[in-house]
Amino acid sequence: MPRTSVEVDKSIWKELDTAYQRKCGRSSSQLVTQLNDSGKFERKEKKGELTDVISDRTINQFFKPDGKTKKLNGVYLNYLCEYLLEVESYPDAKEKFGVTDEAEVITVPVPVITKLDEQAYLPKYRAYVQRKCGFIRIPFTAMQQKQKLQNIYVNTRIREEVSSRKPKTLTQLQAELDGRVVSTASILDAPTLFSTYRRIMIWGATGSGKTTLLKDQILNCAASAGSIPVFISLIDYIKQHKAKGIGLEDAILQEFVLDTFEPTTVTYWSEEQLNAGNCFIALDGLDEVPVEVIPHIYDELEQFIDEFPNNAYALTCRFGGTEYPPQDFAEVEVAQWTSSQADEFIQKWFSGSAQSESVVEFLQALERNTSVSEFKKNPLLLTLLCQLHEEGYGIPQNQANILEDAVDFYMRKWDESRRIQREPILDKKLSRQRRRDLFAIIAASAMPKGKTFWESWELKAEIKDFIQKIPGVTASTIEVDAGQILTALEAQHGLLTKVAKDYYSFVHRSFQEYFVFQDIIMTIGQSVEKIEILIKERVLDPNYRNVFLLIAERQKDAEPLLREMAKYLTEIAKNDARIQQNFDWLEKITTQANVNTPAWRACVFSYDLETPAFLTANLPDVTRAEAQQVATNLRGFNVRFASTTAPTARINLVLRLAVIDKLVSDRAEGKQEDTFEVEKYDPAYKQYQENLKQEFCGLIHLLTDANVPGMEPSLQQLIDSFPASDASENVWQIWQTPFRAMTQQYLQLGHNHDVTAETIKTLNDYIYVAHLLSEILLQDIRCEQQTKQKLLNSLFLPYGAFS
Numbered sequence: 001m002p003r004t005s006v007e008v009d010k011s012i013w014k015e016l017d018t019a020y021q022r023k024c025g026r027s028s029s030q031l032v033t034q035l036n037d038s039g040k041f042e043r044k045e046k047k048g049e050l051t052d053v054i055s056d057r058t059i060n061q062f063f064k065p066d067g068k069t070k071k072l073n074g075v076y077l078n079y080l081c082e083y084l085l086e087v088e089s090y091p092d093a094k095e096k097f098g099v100t101d102e103a104e105v106i107t108v109p110v111p112v113i114t115k116l117d118e119q120a121y122l123p124k125y126r127a128y129v130q131r132k133c134g135f136i137r138i139p140f141t142a143m144q145q146k147q148k149l150q151n152i153y154v155n156t157r158i159r160e161e162v163s164s165r166k167p168k169t170l171t172q173l174q175a176e177l178d179g180r181v182v183s184t185a186s187i188l189d190a191p192t193l194f195s196t197y198r199r200i201m202i203w204g205a206t207g208s209g210k211t212t213l214l215k216d217q218i219l220n221c222a223a224s225a226g227s228i229p230v231f232i233s234l235i236d237y238i239k240q241h242k243a244k245g246i247g248l249e250d251a252i253l254q255e256f257v258l259d260t261f262e263p264t265t266v267t268y269w270s271e272e273q274l275n276a277g278n279c280f281i282a283l284d285g286l287d288e289v290p291v292e293v294i295p296h297i298y299d300e301l302e303q304f305i306d307e308f309p310n311n312a313y314a315l316t317c318r319f320g321g322t323e324y325p326p327q328d329f330a331e332v333e334v335a336q337w338t339s340s341q342a343d344e345f346i347q348k349w350f351s352g353s354a355q356s357e358s359v360v361e362f363l364q365a366l367e368r369n370t371s372v373s374e375f376k377k378n379p380l381l382l383t384l385l386c387q388l389h390e391e392g393y394g395i396p397q398n399q400a401n402i403l404e405d406a407v408d409f410y411m412r413k414w415d416e417s418r419r420i421q422r423e424p425i426l427d428k429k430l431s432r433q434r435r436r437d438l439f440a441i442i443a444a445s446a447m448p449k450g451k452t453f454w455e456s457w458e459l460k461a462e463i464k465d466f467i468q469k470i471p472g473v474t475a476s477t478i479e480v481d482a483g484q485i486l487t488a489l490e491a492q493h494g495l496l497t498k499v500a501k502d503y504y505s506f507v508h509r510s511f512q513e514y515f516v517f518q519d520i521i522m523t524i525g526q527s528v529e530k531i532e533i534l535i536k537e538r539v540l541d542p543n544y545r546n547v548f549l550l551i552a553e554r555q556k557d558a559e560p561l562l563r564e565m566a567k568y569l570t571e572i573a574k575n576d577a578r579i580q581q582n583f584d585w586l587e588k589i590t591t592q593a594n595v596n597t598p599a600w601r602a603c604v605f606s607y608d609l610e611t612p613a614f615l616t617a618n619l620p621d622v623t624r625a626e627a628q629q630v631a632t633n634l635r636g637f638n639v640r641f642a643s644t645t646a647p648t649a650r651i652n653l654v655l656r657l658a659v660i661d662k663l664v665s666d667r668a669e670g671k672q673e674d675t676f677e678v679e680k681y682d683p684a685y686k687q688y689q690e691n692l693k694q695e696f697c698g699l700i701h702l703l704t705d706a707n708v709p710g711m712e713p714s715l716q717q718l719i720d721s722f723p724a725s726d727a728s729e730n731v732w733q734i735w736q737t738p739f740r741a742m743t744q745q746y747l748q749l750g751h752n753h754d755v756t757a758e759t760i761k762t763l764n765d766y767i768y769v770a771h772l773l774s775e776i777l778l779q780d781i782r783c784e785q786q787t788k789q790k791l792l793n794s795l796f797l798p799y800g801a802f803s
Contacts, residue, residue: 200313
C-alpha cells in the first residue's frame with residue numbers, strides 16, 4: 001500500500017485513543033514495544049538493526065489532544081487499527097463503527113482542560129523536588145543512612161576539559177619535570193557551569209561527587225523562581241522501563257504529576273513549560289545502567305531533545321561507563337578535591353558529632369599518612385575515612401587496607417542488622433569468611449570477561465554451587481536458600497546491589513577488584529612461578545589494572561612481582577627492531593646530555609612521540625597521554641626520594657629543536673600547525689609558533705653550556721637564512737634540508753622513522769605496563785628503595801643494556 005497520509009475520522013480516533021489508554025496506559029514506548037514484539041508488522045533494517053514499526057514521536061503526535069486535524073501515514077494507520085481495534089485496516093474500522101465516507105475528514109475537538117493554578121502548584125512541586133533531592137545516602141553507614149545534602153555538601157569544582165580525552169602537552173610535562181606546576185584547564189564553579197552550558201555531559205570518577213553536584217543544582221532551581229527542575233535517576237528509570245514499558249518522556253512527564261492536581265491538567269501544563277524551554281532536566285548515573293541499554297537511553301534522549309530543544313540538560317556518567325556523550329553535549333569533568341575542600345567536608349561531617357573535638361587530630365593524621373592523604377581528593381573515599389574514624393578505627397595505610405576495612409565494615413553491619421531471617425543452620429554455616437569467599441568467587445569468575453553485571457539467575461547458580469558443599473544444605477532447600485542468600489546480600493550486606501530488574505553489580509567496582517585481588521593473593525602467595533604466569537596472562541588486561549595495584553600493596557615482599565613485571569617489559573620489546581633502535585637512541589641522547597635517568601628517558605620518549613626526533617611524529621593510535629604519565633610518575637618517584645636530575649643545557653636544546661623540527665615540517669608540508677594540539681590545549685605553544693624565528697635564534701645562547709662542538713656555524717647560517725613567516729612550502733622544504741642535516745649530525749635528531757602496525761601495538765603494550773609499574777612503585781609497598789631504583793633504571797633501555 002502506498003504510504004500516503006490519511007485524515008482520520010473523529011469517532012475512529014476516539015476509539016483508537018480509548019484502546020491506547022486501555023492497552024498501553026497512554027505510554028508511547030509501551031505501544032512501540034508491543035507493535036515491535038507482535039511480529040505482525042513491517043520493520044526495516046537500518047545500520048544492521050531493525051527500526052521501530054512506528055516511532056515514539058509519531059505516536060505521541062497522533063494521540064496528542066491538541067485539537068488539530070489528525071493525519072497519519074496510511075500504513076501506520078492500518079497497523080494501529082489492526083493492533084488496537086482488532087480489525088484488518090482503517091476501512092474495516094470505519095465499517096465496524098458505522099462511519100460513512102461523508103464523515104471522512106473530521107477534526108478532533110480540543111479537549112476541555114482546566115488551566116493549572118501555578119501559584120498553588122509550583123510551591124508544592126518545588127517542595128517535592130526538595131524532598132527528593134535534599135538528602136543523600138551515606139554508603140558506609142548501616143543501611144546507607146540519609147544525610148541532609150546541605151549539611152555536608154562542598155562546592156564542586158569542574159574542569160572544562162576531560163582529562164581522559166587528551167594527553168598533556170609537552171609544556172606541561174616539561175614544567176612538571178622542572179618542578180613547576182602549569183595547568184591550562186579552566187576550572188568552573190557550579191553556577192558558572194550551568195549558566196554557560198545548556199547541554200552537559202558531566203564525567204567523573206566513582207565517588208567524585210557527580211550526583212551531589214546535580215542534586216545541589218536541582219535544589220538551587222527549586223529554591224528560586226528560575227528553571228523548573230526535574231531529576232531522573234537513570235537506574236530507577238530503567239527499572240520502570242523494564243517493568244512497565246515506561247519511556248523516558250513518560251518518566252519525565254510523570255515527575256510533574258502530584259496527587260492533589262488533575263494529571264491531564266498537569267501534563268498539559270508541563271508540556272507547555274518544556275516547549276517554552278523553562279525546565280532543567282537532570283539525568284543521573286548513566287554508568288549505573290547495563291551497558292546494553294545505553295543506546296536506548298541515548299535514542300530516547302535525542303528524541304526528547306528534538307521535541308523540546310530549548311531546555312537545559314545535564315547527564316552524569318562515571319569514567320568508563322560509556323565511550324561518548326549524546327550529540328551536541330559539551331563534556332566536562334568533576335575535578336578532584338583540593339585540600340581546602342576536603343578540610344571543609346571533614347569539618348561539616350563531624351559538626352555536632354561525638355567526634356567533633358578530634359577533627360584537628362584527624363586532619364593531622366591524614367597529613368602524616370601520605371599514602372592515604374591522596375584519598376582526600378575523592379569524596380567517597382574520604383567519607384569512608386570519616387566513617388571509620390567516627391566508628392573509632394584508625395586511619396588505614398594504603399588502598400588495600402582501606403578497601404579491607406570497608407568490606408569488614410559491611411560484613412559487621414550485615415551481622416548486626418539482619419532483617420531477613422533464614423534457616424538457623426544456614427546462618428551458622430555462612431560465616432563471615434565464607435561470605436568473603438563467595439564474593440571472591442563471584443568477582444573472580446567474571447573479571448576475565450570484564451563483566452560487572454549479573455542476572456539474578458547467574459548469581460543464584462554461583463550461590464548454589466557454593467553452598468551445596470556446606471553441611472546441612474539439602475537438594476530440597478537449595479533453591480530457596482540461594483534466593484534467601486541473594487536477597488540478604490543485597491538488603492543486609494550492601495556490597496551487591498540490584499541495579500535493574502534482575503540485574504546486580506557490586507556497589508562500587510573497587511569492591512569487585514578487591515575480591516578478585518583476595519582470590520589471587522591466596523593462590524599465588526610469593527611463588528615466583530605463579531606470579532610469572534599471572535603477569536603473562538593478565539597484566540595487559542585493563543580489567544586487572546587496579547587488581548595488580550592491590551596485589552603489590554599486600555605482598556609480604558613485592559620484589560618478586562616487580563622483578564617479573566620488569567622482566568616482562570623487557571620481553572615485550574626485545575624482538576622489535578625499531579623499538580630497540582628507539583631505546584638505544586634514547587640512551588645515547590640522555591647520556592650525551594648528562595641526564596641518563598629513567599625519568600628523563602621517559603620524558604624524551606614522550607617528546608619523540610609528538611615530534612620527528614626519532615620516530616614519525618604523532619603516530620596514530622599510540623597512547624601518547626599514557627606515555628607522558630609514565631614520565632610524570634617517574635619524576636614523582638624521584639621527587640619523593642630527593643633524587644631528581646636537573647635539566648641540562650643540552651637536553652633543553654634537544655627538546656626545543658625537536659619541537660621546532662615538527663613546526664618546520666608542518667610548514668614544509670603545508671599542514672596547519674597543530675603541534676601538540678596547541679591552540680586547543682596550550683596557549684603557550686601558540687605564541688611559540690607565532691615567534692618561531694625568535695625562539696630558534698635564541699638557541700644560539702644554549703650552545704656554550706650545551707657542549708656541542710662545531711655546531712655554532714651551522715646554526716648561525718640557518719638563523720641567517722631563516723624563512724619569512726609567509727614563505728612558501730618549497731622555501732621551507734629547502735631550508736629544512738640543512739636543518740635536518742645539522743640536527744642529525746650534532747644531536748642525532750630528526751630521523752622521522754616510520755613504524756609498522758605491529759610496532760605500534762608493541763609500543764602501546766610497553767607503555768601500558770610501564771605505566772602500571774610506575775604506579776606500583778609510587779605506592780606503599782614492601783620493597784627496598786635500592787631495589788625499586790634498580791628496577792626503574794631498566795625502563796626505556798635497549799635489550800642487554802641492563803641486567
